[in-house]
Amino acid sequence: MTDDSHAPARRSGIFREEFSLWVGLASTVILMTVGAPWVKNVESPLLYGLLFAWVFGAMLWLAFGVVKHADCLAVKLGEPYGTLILTLSVISIEVVMITAVMLTGGENPALARDTMFSVLMIVLNGMLGVTLLAGGWKHREQTYNLQGANAYLAVIIPLAGLGLVLPRFTDSAPGGVPSRPMEVFLAVASIVLYAIFLLMQSGRHRNFFQQPVETDTPGGHDDHGDLIIRSTAFHAVFLFLCMLPIVLLSKKMAYLVDHGMSALHAPQALGGFLVAILVLSPEGLGAFRAAVANRLQRTVNIALGSALATIGLTIPAVLIVSLVTGKTLELGLEPTEIVLLGLSIGVCVVNFASTRTNLIQGAVHLVLFLAYLVLIFD
Template sequence: MATTDTLDGKNVLRSELALWVGIITTIVFWTVGAVWLKDMEGALMAGGLFIWLFSVMLWLSFGVVRHAECLAIKLGEPYGTLILTLSVISIEVVMISAVMLTGGENPTIARDTMFSVLMIVLNGMLGVTLLLGGLKHHTQAYNLEGARSYLAVLVALAFLCLILPRFTLSAEGGAPSHLMANFLIFASIILYGVFLFLQSTRHSKFFKAPDVGSEAEDSHEGHEGLVVRSVGFHAVFLILTILPIVLLSKKVALVIDYGIAQAQAPHALAGFVVAILVLSPEALAAVKAALDNQLQRTVNIALGSALATIGLTVPAVLIISEVTGKFIELGLFYTDMVLLIATFFCASIVFGGQRTNTLAGAVHLVLFFAYIVLIFD
């Protein structure tokens, strides 16, 4: 059972230990640690720095999940999950925007990041959660109307933003023309805004577990050991705990780049590993929910993250492109298109009924491993 607790300084210091360690680590690596990352010598030093950064980021991820679960208890679903999703994806959008504004010319950074997140979330995260949930509970129920709502908006935005620009002739490569860019900005904001409005108001029941009464919704089942405080407390500390993960992800990327260069591995592997680290809070929350037989929360996290990635990233990068004149490519290459279409096709079949099983997780995991193979091939 989750318990409530009054705000006490000693309790906060103890319960938020991961945050304090994360802040200290962030300060170290953004000051004196910058020299270590610049002058790495040998695999031993790089390996030690990677273990340090990865361990702290993983510890922080558990803290993010804990605060999100407390918010889910206080606010009910889908609001707790929605806050977690928007927090992680919004900071991810800020990272991409910062790279576009301060970095060199890299017209594919936004497209490649969105595609990586989609593959990790829709195939990796969803595959693992459905597999583990199926192994433990055999079959699991979810709200069909909610899953279909996610997929309808997600497929429309993904095809418009990541596939259509490759076939239009008004701009070179996979870049959208000015007219198409303005349309995509408008369409993404409006469609995602309408979805959020319906999800949080009149159709919020679509995103709650089926056949759950009001008493069950207020239950703390599956949240054993949690200390629940005020909504404001958990909302603030959720954001504070996410920030070191994002700031440290830039530093761990340097270590990963060094390791990739030494091992002569594909450069795309760096973005893949960093994306996994950034998405780790949502992945941990999704796995825990599936093991607790709360599949609806898993669906809300996975499909909600994928939708937020496109709904928030596309308008941000296109506005930056239009204002600064930076060239940007959105259209995927044909191999990636095939994998994306296969992912949506399988997801539509998996969420075509009202229960999932182990096979559904295995199917998405195979597609995820196919994505990893394509990184190397």
């Protein structure tokens, strides 16, 4: 005879564990029914502030739920599959957010470019800076798999150059706007290179993206913190369920971001920065926890994987939207941004030239991130 005495407790536990999902679903239902007019009529600054805080907070809480289930899948499936699932989930949210703003917001041809640049600056400088600084402070030096980091950079550099720098210098469509042939080439090249990288990462060179065995901390891979590990199917289903309200709420956030940028006369780049922060905050927390636990390879996989996926997946997605809708898309960065991107990639190449990291590397990345924040308002 089976004992079902603990079934109500298990159901109650799941309800508490997934409370962010229920809040997200309730918010989605309200804002898509009775609350739909609220978002489109936000002339009152107070109403706008409340709605923005509500939608942003709900989406951020849901994003943490996505990361939680991705972390559980990482435990079940091992690396690099766990980090790959997390990266693809987060970048999917980014693609949906950018696409929603492109389709529903006002004419802002540089929004997709600004968001992608923000993601690169946040992960290559902000995320790596904080994690390397925290990890170096606690562990003095940290090790990772050099072949994995080099593989990421080998694909990030040409894709960033072709997608975000080259369009600024082409004559066929001035102002950083790629021509139609260039759009088709960039979309195909990005997808092909990223697909080849995924085949390498998940296949014959999977070991490039795993923490070196001799540097593992005792119990490091068995310490799951406060995660409650269930079946693979459970976490896969709830990861999808947490992403669904984010996708549905992205259109509401698009209206709010567009209205806020217009009403406040804020720099256009600030809109991209807000989208990037919303998408990357939970992932950044995962990278920080991994660095503090002396699992730097997971941090490298998250940060460099996000940078690569942003270029490899977001560029084709926004190019397809541009081709289908006829909307103008500006991809080429401004000269000052090109300099900052070049510095960021150059520092990554230098810092990931050996198998050990320390405090100074994190400090350098943070200085570049602060320079990016200054440039937003300069």
